[in-house]
Amino acid sequence: xxxxQQGTKPQDAVKPKKKRRILVPLMVLLxxxxxxxxxxxxxxxxxxxIVVGKEETGVKTAPQSTxxxxxxxxxxxxxxxxxxxxxxxxxxxxxxxxxxxDKEISEKQHRMRDGLVILxxxxxxxxxxxxxxxxxxxxxxxxxINRHLEKGRVExxxxxxxxxx
Numbered sequence: 001x002x003x004x005q006q007g008t009k010p011q012d013a014v015k016p017k018k019k020r021r022i023l024v025p026l027m028v029l030l031x032x033x034x035x036x037x038x039x040x041x042x043x044x045x046x047x048x049x050i051v052v053g054k055e056e057t058g059v060k061t062a063p064q065s066t067x068x069x070x071x072x073x074x075x076x077x078x079x080x081x082x083x084x085x086x087x088x089x090x091x092x093x094x095x096x097x098x099x100x101x102d103k104e105i106s107e108k109q110h111r112m113r114d115g116l117v118i119l120x121x122x123x124x125x126x127x128x129x130x131x132x133x134x135x136x137x138x139x140x141x142x143x144x145i146n147r148h149l150e151k152g153r154v155e156x157x158x159x160x161x162x163x164x165x
Contacts, residue, residue, distance in 0.1 A: 080124035090161035098152035
């Protein structure tokens with residue numbers, strides 16, 4: 001009867017203990033989830049780090065506008081069968097809208113085309129038909145073109161023709 005006289009019930013004495021039993025595991029779970037998310041973001045390749053200005057915000061921004069130039073068609077002899085096989089490629093170059101870059105590409109196109117001819121002539125028909133060869137050639141062409149540029153870089157090279165004859 002002492003419980004009734006003091007105005008407490010046996011159920012009231014148990015409630016604070018139940019709250020602690022739920023609260024502690026919930027806090028541990030939240031801390032573990034936050035740690036796992038932080039570890040994933042820190043250690044994953046190509047995480048969510050986006051640079052805006054000089055601060056890293058973790059939020060993606062709109063991509064910079066791009067321009068493209070039709071680089072025309074080029075025909076070269078391939079390095080097999082005594083020059084009886086030919087490769088014809090037509091390219092489109094894509095680059096950021098950097099002031100003066102399109103003019104620089106146009107002015108230095110003869111140098112770039114010379115490097116392109118030398119680069120492509122080193123390949124045989126078998127080289128060009130191998131798995132992944134087209135992507136490798138694309139990267140080599142991009143590197144050759146960028147070697148001549150000072151005001152910016154070509155980001156993508158697209159083939160509008162790729163004919164082996």
